[in-house]
Amino acid sequence: MPPVRPDTPETASDFVTVGRVGDLPAGQGRQITVNGRFVALFNLGGTFHAIDGICLHQGGPLAEGPLTQCIVTCPWHGWQFDVTTGALVQNSRVGVTRHDTRVVGDEVQVRLHD
Numbered sequence: 001m002p003p004v005r006p007d008t009p010e011t012a013s014d015f016v017t018v019g020r021v022g023d024l025p026a027g028q029g030r031q032i033t034v035n036g037r038f039v040a041l042f043n044l045g046g047t048f049h050a051i052d053g054i055c056l057h058q059g060g061p062l063a064e065g066p067l068t069q070c071i072v073t074c075p076w077h078g079w080q081f082d083v084t085t086g087a088l089v090q091n092s093r094v095g096v097t098r099h100d101t102r103v104v105g106d107e108v109q110v111r112l113h114d
Helices: none
Strands: 016-021 027-036 037-044 048-053 069-073 080-082 089-096 097-105 107-111
Touching: 016 089, 027 107, 037 107
Parallel strands: none
Antiparallel strands: 016 107, 027 037, 037 048, 048 097, 069 080, 097 107
């Protein structure tokens, strides 16, 4: 994941607290809503990753799919996405949007990208 730019008064408020570190066990995902947008949040061994939560195929809930290493499989039809980049495994030229994450104290925060 690329480094998060330093906070400035303009960017500090871009992040939204979405939970606490202990709320999401390692190796699991959870659907959250950030500013009205469905986001899939994953904990990979203590590192949090966020991608758009709706599968490109037919709108399946990505956070409900099984997670193997860094790959989530859509529970509806098996499309697979790398949760660290958002790339579709079957065709890396397309994918879902990846969002920045950070941990501040024990809070998990997400910053959306278009």
